[in-house]
Amino acid sequence: MSNQTKHENLIPEEFLQISSNIVSTFGNKLPVSLCIYDDEFQRVAPLFAKETRLTPKKKDQMEKECQNGNLFITKEEYAGLAGHISQNLGALLTEHYLDEAAAAEIFYSGILKKVRSFFGNPIAETLEQLKSVLAIFSEYVWVDRNRWSHFFNTLQRTNDLSCHSVNTLFVGTAVYLKTVHKGDEKLELNSLGLGLILHDLGMTQIPTALLSKAGPFLYKEKQRMQEHIDIAEKMINRLEIKDAMVRSCILDHHERIDGSGYPRGKKADSLSTETKVCSVADAFCAIISNRWHRKGLNPILAAIVLTESSKRYDKNLTSALVSFIISNNPEMQALIQDKEKMQQLRSLALKQCE
Ligand SMILES: [Fe+2]
Numbered sequence: 001m002s003n004q005t006k007h008e009n010l011i012p013e014e015f016l017q018i019s020s021n022i023v024s025t026f027g028n029k030l031p032v033s034l035c036i037y038d039d040e041f042q043r044v045a046p047l048f049a050k051e052t053r054l055t056p057k058k059k060d061q062m063e064k065e066c067q068n069g070n071l072f073i074t075k076e077e078y079a080g081l082a083g084h085i086s087q088n089l090g091a092l093l094t095e096h097y098l099d100e101a102a103a104a105e106i107f108y109s110g111i112l113k114k115v116r117s118f119f120g121n122p123i124a125e126t127l128e129q130l131k132s133v134l135a136i137f138s139e140y141v142w143v144d145r146n147r148w149s150h151f152f153n154t155l156q157r158t159n160d161l162s163c164h165s166v167n168t169l170f171v172g173t174a175v176y177l178k179t180v181h182k183g184d185e186k187l188e189l190n191s192l193g194l195g196l197i198l199h200d201l202g203m204t205q206i207p208t209a210l211l212s213k214a215g216p217f218l219y220k221e222k223q224r225m226q227e228h229i230d231i232a233e234k235m236i237n238r239l240e241i242k243d244a245m246v247r248s249c250i251l252d253h254h255e256r257i258d259g260s261g262y263p264r265g266k267k268a269d270s271l272s273t274e275t276k277v278c279s280v281a282d283a284f285c286a287i288i289s290n291r292w293h294r295k296g297l298n299p300i301l302a303a304i305v306l307t308e309s310s311k312r313y314d315k316n317l318t319s320a321l322v323s324f325i326i327s328n329n330p331e332m333q334a335l336i337q338d339k340e341k342m343q344q345l346r347s348l349a350l351k352q353c354e
């Protein structure tokens with residue numbers, strides 16, 4: 001979030017301006033404390049405390065101060081504001097004061113909340129709520145392609161199904177846009193987004209004890225895990241999800257282009273680009289997240305490991321992932337230049353992923 005130019009040099013760093021776009025999402029109770037810039041004393045002073053009931057008169061006053069560029073919050077209130085906006089993601093589509101790193105974090109937590117709610121209670125109503133935040137996300141993506149670097153920086157490494165789903169959404173959409181999108185034409189991203197988010201839906205019905213097992217899986221346990229595809233099929237039939245793209249992401253994300261995947265051993269020519277994108281994003285997100293026996297892999301190494309599995313993953317997509325990571329991250333760029341270090345890390349990484 002940036003300070004308003006009107007008061008440039010007058011507003012101490014710890015205050016952040018908020019726009020009428022955000023203010024319009026406040027209900028009857030204030031989610032954060034507000035301050036105003038007092039011209040007479042040339043200082044920022046409290047206006048209303050958090051939880052204040054907004055009477056029409058107070059609302060009027062708040063909106064007027066906001067239109068005049070006088071409304072601020074303290075940086076300590078920022079987390080509270082982010083939590084509030086994550087429930088009202090639509091406000092981000094036209095928000096100008098919020099910087100993109102902050103917006104990406106707000107998107108992450110807003111979508112994560114809806115994913116958790118749907119996974120915990122997979123019914124038509126929670127699915128609709130999830131779809132509506134995805135629609136806002138798809139719209140936001142088109143405003144500026146540079147936003148992707150920030151989305152990438154928000155990926156979480158915890159071994160948690162809902163986080164894995166949001167990570168897969170962010171990575172899969174980035175890879176898809178980088179590979180498929182040409183020119184100015186706007187692509188429809190809602191179906192792919194839902195497919196990426198829901199690809200592991202069946203995992204919600206696998207016992208937690210198995211999911212969080214701290215040790216290698218026995219043969220039977222591995223088979224049980226693989227059943228998440230059949231379980232998901234029953235769930236999406238019950239939810240009447242008929243969209244072919246969503247279904248193929250869910251049913252085919254463990255298929256590999258050489259036919260070595262499961263459950264049907266399908267090969268490249270019977271897999272859509274979107275499904276291949278889902279496989280790459282899913283595998284990448286699994287490798288970078290922390291597991292019981294290892295720390296998540298460095299993103300550039302994870303992407304390189306996938307490009308080396310060119311029999312299993314589409315090389316165009318894995319290369320797009322590598323170039324995306326490098327182009328948006330100076331640290332990764334430096335690492336990939338250091339051939340010796342890369343070689344050491346690479347062999348270590350390959351060992352870990354065996
Ligand atoms: Fe899966």
Ligand SMILES: [Fe+2]
Pocket residue numbers: 164199200282286
């Ligand atoms: Fe997955």
